[in-house]
Amino acid sequence: PGRRDGHRVPPRRAARGLPRAGPGSGRGLFRKALVLTQFSLSILFIIAFVVISSQIRFMKTRHPGYSREAVLFFPIQGEMAKAYPRVKAALLADPAVERVTVSTDVPRDISSIVIGGDWEGRDPELDVSITFFGADHDFLDTFGLALVQGRSFGPETPARSGDIVINEKLAALLGRKEVVGARITMLGRDFTVLGVVKDFNFRPLDQDLGALAMFHDDGIMPYRYMFVKARPDGIPGVAAFLADVGRAFALDAPLEFRFLDEEAAAQYGNEERCRGRVGAVTALAILISARGL
Numbered sequence: 001p002g003r004r005d006g007h008r009v010p011p012r013r014a015a016r017g018l019p020r021a022g023p024g025s026g027r028g029l030f031r032k033a034l035v036l037t038q039f040s041l042s043i044l045f046i047i048a049f050v051v052i053s054s055q056i057r058f059m060k061t062r063h064p065g066y067s068r069e070a071v072l073f074f075p076i077q078g079e080m081a082k083a084y085p086r087v088k089a090a091l092l093a094d095p096a097v098e099r100v101t102v103s104t105d106v107p108r109d110i111s112s113i114v115i116g117g118d119w120e121g122r123d124p125e126l127d128v129s130i131t132f133f134g135a136d137h138d139f140l141d142t143f144g145l146a147l148v149q150g151r152s153f154g155p156e157t158p159a160r161s162g163d164i165v166i167n168e169k170l171a172a173l174l175g176r177k178e179v180v181g182a183r184i185t186m187l188g189r190d191f192t193v194l195g196v197v198k199d200f201n202f203r204p205l206d207q208d209l210g211a212l213a214m215f216h217d218d219g220i221m222p223y224r225y226m227f228v229k230a231r232p233d234g235i236p237g238v239a240a241f242l243a244d245v246g247r248a249f250a251l252d253a254p255l256e257f258r259f260l261d262e263e264a265a266a267q268y269g270n271e272e273r274c275r276g277r278v279g280a281v282t283a284l285a286i287l288i289s290a291r292g293l
Helices: 011-016 026-061 080-092 167-173 235-248 260-266 269-291
Strands: 070-074 097-103 114-117 127-133 147-150 161-169 182-188 187-197 210-213 224-229
Touching: 026 161, 026 235, 070 235, 070 260, 080 097, 080 224, 080 235, 097 235, 127 182, 167 187, 167 210, 187 210
Parallel strands: 127 210, 161 187
Antiparallel strands: 070 224, 097 224, 114 127, 147 187, 161 210, 182 187
16 A cells, blocks of 8 residues: 555555545435435425415314304303393494394303213114203394204293204204204203204314204303394494493493404414414424535
């Protein structure tokens, strides 16, 4: 080594004759694999970001099956539990108000569930969970919900009557063409189907639509929310009126009302935060990949 034709060759000149690390060397292959991995991860993160963004846009823009525009709502608390019929009457006297209703739940997130409802002809192998809530006779009209069979509660419907309105999902489970008048046992008592309402999304859109029953009986669950449907040009006036209701009816706390459409948009906050984190990681992955070229 270091000699050529019997003469000593300086080490530096000898090193020049050694092969350099090229594309086919181990070092070059590792660099190629690293860059390819970086780009693959970047593409996966981009796909994930696009999918999450599409899902959020779908959930925010898809119609839930009920009207939530120009609807304000507030909780019924404390003394309001006794005063809400008077508050409702006062609101309906305002020309800026179109409808007023009370309910045990906000329609975008009804979560009370009974396991094992029963009815005549029920398949004993059928496991059924029925979501239930209470509302007064103005609920369907306030939210623009349509009946497909029978009727809803009316002003003349007595409280604690045992009548219920069910959705199409539960009507299909009953296994009969005409379900009006059918009796369903749940919560330890019998209920009679008064009508069938068209299915609407009473849960976040990323959850399956289930069987639903609406009762007109505040003895089962107290009404917890009041909803005010304002006329398109009447929202400022209604909002100002609600701000003064607490004082006008000597309630123990001022009313803190919210807009239903804004609440619905805000309920996907977790998904929005997830999208933000994925977006940040995606940008970082793209930057690293670009620097690795």
